[in-house]
Each structure stands twice: as C-alpha cells, then as structure tokens.
Amino acid sequence: MKARFEWLQKWSWDDxxxxxxxxxxxxxxxxxxxxxxxLTDHGGDPDFPYLEWAEEGLQKLESVxxxxxxxxxxxxxxxxxxxxxHQVNCYFTFLDDSEIEKEGDVMSIKGVEAMLKAWIxxxxxxxxxxxxxxxxxxxx
Numbered sequence: 512m513k514a515r516f517e518w519l520q521k522w523s524w525d526d527x528x529x530x531x532x533x534x535x536x537x538x539x540x541x542x543x544x545x546x547x548x549x550l551t552d553h554g555g556d557p558d559f560p561y562l563e564w565a566e567e568g569l570q571k572l573e574s575v576x577x578x579x580x581x582x583x584x585x586x587x588x589x590x591x592x593x594x595x596x597h598q599v600n601c602y603f604t605f606l607d608d609s610e611i612e613k614e615g616d617v618m619s620i621k622g623v624e625a626m627l628k629a630w631i632x633x634x635x636x637x638x639x640x641x642x643x644x645x646x647x648x649x650x651x
Contacts, residue, residue, distance in 0.1 A: 512537045512650070514547075514626060516633040517643040528557045529638040533630065539651060545601035545616040546623065546650070549590040550630055562634040568592065569627040572599070576620055592623075599623045618650040626650065 553559035602615030
C-alpha cells in the first residue's frame with residue numbers, strides 16, 4: 512500500500528493555515544488507517560507542532576525497538592499507539608478494551624518506523640501546496 516503526504520488548506524478549518532495530511536492508498540481489507548489520524552490530529556490547535564509530535568513518536572518507537580524500555584504509549588487527546596517490541600497498535604483513545612481489538616490497527620514496528628521517518632522528512636521540507644509525495648509502506 513502507499514502513503515500519500517501533502518499539505519492542505521481546507522475551507523472547513525476557517526483559517527489560512529496549511530496543515531500536513533496523510534492518507535493511505537490501496538489499503539488491505541481490515542486496515543483502518545488509524546496511524547494517519549495519530550499523525551495529523553491537531554486537536555483544534557492551528558500551531559500544532561506536527562514535526563515535534565512525529566519525532567516524539569519515533570523516539571518512543573526506537574527506544575522500544577532497541578530494548579531500552581519494554582513498551583511505550585504515544586497518545587494525544589484522541590488517538591493512542593501502544594508500542595511493543597514487534598508491533599504498534601493504534602486506536603481511537605475513547606474505545607473500551609473490547610472495541611480496541613476490533614477498531615484498532617495492529618502494525619509492524621519496522622513498518623511504522625519507516626513511515627514515521629518518511630513523514631518527518633516530508634514535514635522538514637516545510638509547507639507547500641504543490642508538494643505531494645507517495646511512499647510504499649509495509650505496515651501489516
């Protein structure tokens with residue numbers, strides 16, 4: 512499947528702020544795309560620090576992968592990622608435990624790491640309405 516990165520300015524936001532967007536193209540059956548919401552949910556903050564947020568997630572993921580800690584939680588107000596040595600489970604924070612299993616996305620830690628690195632590279636280039644990037648991702 513592919514991840515598509517671009518900068519958008521939506522009329523529904525009622526401001527002139529460009530925001531980064533991530534979407535998945537050609538996703539397999541059962542894949543919910545929760546990671547895109549983890550990366551892009553600004554919680555209503557027009558100055559949301561997308562780059563710092565992604566770097567925090569990558570740091571947490573790498574600390575688990577290297578065995579420095581057994582697991583990590585990377586959560587915003589609305590979205591959560593439970594990071595363990597082999598996988599990342601992303602889900603909407605307000606689900607109960609039985610719903611998380613049905614509604615969340617369980618992804619490989621290596622795939623999420625590659626995705627975060629590409630997302631960070633994209634964000635570092637800065638806002639540009641004309642920039643659209645697609646990368647191949649292997650999250651499942």
